Amino acid sequence: MNPADFRVPNAGRVVQTPAGYAAFVPAPLPPDLTYDSGLVLALSRADAALSELSGLGRQLPNPHLLIRVYIRREAVLSSRIEGTRASLSDVLLDEAELDRSEDPDVREVRNYVTALEYGLERLRDLPLSLRLVRELHERLMPGVRGKQATPGEFRRSQNWIGPAGSTPATAPYVPPPPDSMMECLASWEQFLHDREFPDLIQCAFVHEQFEAIHPFLDGNGRVGRLLITLFLMERDRLSQPLLYVSDHIEARRQEYYDALQRVRTEGDWPGWLRFFLRAVEDTARAAVRQAGQLMDLREDFRRRLSRQPNSLRLLDDLFLNPYLTVARATQILGTSEPTARQTIAGLQQQGLLVEVSGRKWRRVYLARPILEAIEARA
Numbered sequence: 459m460n461p462a463d464f465r466v467p468n469a470g471r472v473v474q475t476p477a478g479y480a481a482f483v484p485a486p487l488p489p490d491l492t493y494d495s496g497l498v499l500a501l502s503r504a505d506a507a508l509s510e511l512s513g514l515g516r517q518l519p520n521p522h523l524l525i526r527v528y529i530r531r532e533a534v535l536s537s538r539i540e541g542t543r544a545s546l547s548d549v550l551l552d553e554a555e556l557d558r559s560e561d562p563d564v565r566e567v568r569n570y571v572t573a574l575e576y577g578l579e580r581l582r583d584l585p586l587s588l589r590l591v592r593e594l595h596e597r598l599m600p601g602v603r604g605k606q607a608t609p610g611e612f613r614r615s616q617n618w619i620g621p622a623g624s625t626p627a628t629a630p631y632v633p634p635p636p637d638s639m640m641e642c643l644a645s646w647e648q649f650l651h652d653r654e655f656p657d658l659i660q661c662a663f664v665h666e667q668f669e670a671i672h673p674f675l676d677g678n679g680r681v682g683r684l685l686i687t688l689f690l691m692e693r694d695r696l697s698q699p700l701l702y703v704s705d706h707i708e709a710r711r712q713e714y715y716d717a718l719q720r721v722r723t724e725g726d727w728p729g730w731l732r733f734f735l736r737a738v739e740d741t742a743r744a745a746v747r748q749a750g751q752l753m754d755l756r757e758d759f760r761r762r763l764s765r766q767p768n769s770l771r772l773l774d775d776l777f778l779n780p781y782l783t784v785a786r787a788t789q790i791l792g793t794s795e796p797t798a799r800q801t802i803a804g805l806q807q808q809g810l811l812v813e814v815s816g817r818k819w820r821r822v823y824l825a826r827p828i829l830e831a832i833e834a835r836a
Contacts (some may be wrong), residue, residue: 459618459632465490466725470670475635479626481616482722483634484670486643487649487663489727491738497728497735504658504735507742508695514746515698523756525699525747525831532701532702533570536683539708542566554781554822568601570680573597577688586685586692588647591673594684596708598677612639612673619672631719633672636730642671650689657693666721683707700745706737752777752831762808768793768801769808780825780832782811 459481461472470484493501515521527550544563552559552568559565573594584590596610608614614636620629634642640813646667652660668682683704690696707714710733717733720726756777763769768791775790776782787798802823805811815822 459626459629463723465723469722471534473635473638475616475626477616477626479632481626481632481638482577482670483637483638484667484722486642487667488652488655488660489663489725491659491727493677494728497731500732500735500739501656501658504738504742506731507739508658508690508701511700511745512695512697514749515696515700518698518749520774520811521698521700524752526778528573528700528702529569529574530689531832532704533537533567533574534681535702535704535708536680537563537567537570539583539683539704539711540566540679545695545831550779550829551781551822554665554779554783555820562602569598569602570684573680574684574687574699576685578691581692586650586688588643589791590688591681591685594683595674595677598680608675612643613675615675617672617675618702630693631722635672639671639673642667643673646671657690657695658738659731659733661689662731663687663833665734666718666730669718670722700749701738701742702745703734703737703741705744706741715760722729748834749830751834752828753829755831759808759810763805766801766804769804770796772805773810776810776825776828780828781814782823782825783820785820 459480459482464470464482466471466659468490470482470506473483474481475481497790499536518619519523530549533547534544534549537544542563544561544567546557548561548564549567549571552564576597577594579589580590580593592610612729616626616814617633618624618626619631619633620628626632633639646664649660649667649793650664655663665682665686668685669678674681680723686703687696687699687701690701691699713733717730721730756773759773760770763773772782772787775786782797782802784798784802787802788795791798795796802811805825806823810825810827811823812826814824
């Protein structure tokens with residue numbers, strides 16, 4: 459890390475470690491910020507889009523039909539930013555089959571789903587805090603890359619951010635040394651409970667500072683993105699957990715990293731805030747459009763299946779997971795296997811299901827129109 463790159467004392471300070479490399483200690487939040495007309499407009503647009511999405515969440519007759527797949531889509535995209543290659547289809551198929559996949563990428567996504575669902579449930583009795591952050595990390599890391607990185611524990615050694623093969627001496631960014639880190643985290647937690655800032659501005663501050671502190675040996679990016687949704691849920695800015703910005707970030711990964719780094723090197727908070735607010739606006743508007751498309755698709759198939767009660771009973775479950783087996787259909791319907799097979803055959807005739815496993819035993823069927831609507835970038 460080149461100390462000369464970090465030119466703005468108000469953003470933080472560079473310290474020299476006993477090992478001879480430089481590290482960056484971010485200044486406590488909040489930063490001095492001037493709201494120019496561009497930033498005010500970006501905040502207004504993001505606020506409006508977020509409010510529209512939150513309102514939609516209150517109006518949906520079955521919001522759980524979207525929540526489950528949205529959480530899995532976010533898990534896939536957030537994990538992909540960190541280098542996994544699992545697709546949404548891989549994850550949904552893994553959940554539909556009896557034997558769980560041993561693919562490490564799929565396991566990593568499964569852990570993300572577990573951590574996010576745990577966090578949403580935990581918010582009912584525990585506010586966002588360092589304790590909850592550790593609990594999220596504990597559920598995110600077991601059995602995956604970085605599992606040796608003390609799940610649920612803040613680091614006691616130095617980490618760094620840079621290309622493969624870099625060291626603390628050569629990496630472009632080195633977070634606070636362990637002896638400074640806990641003070642930074644205490645300040646971050648105190649600001650987390652502040653109520654004097656616009657929610658989206660504060661959320662952007664909280665995310666950037668968490669990434670700057672980088673308190674875990676691994677998993678910091680994924681935990682930091684989890685915190686965005688959890689923060690907005692805790693502040694009642696979302697009626698349902700339907701906003702996930704990883705899609706926007708994954709498509710603009712280098713721009714995201716550059717915006718975070720410029721906060722540290724140049725104190726460019728306005729640049730980071732504009733990126734973050736645009737991510738919220740675009741993601742919220744896309745979620746509204748996609749929710750409408752999915753609900754329209756559901757109503758179309760409900761009309762077509764109105765005289766087939768067993769098919770209707772399977773339909774909503776196909777929106778939870780568009781992959782289906784006879785065993786799962788039997789369980790959902792509470793009927794015999796022959797009845798489940800007959801119901802599946804009827805859905806094949808309607809063009810909703812196709813067989814995709816190519817096997818004669820333990821066949822897997824896919825509601826392709828539903829999967830395509832879920833995977834589409836609205």
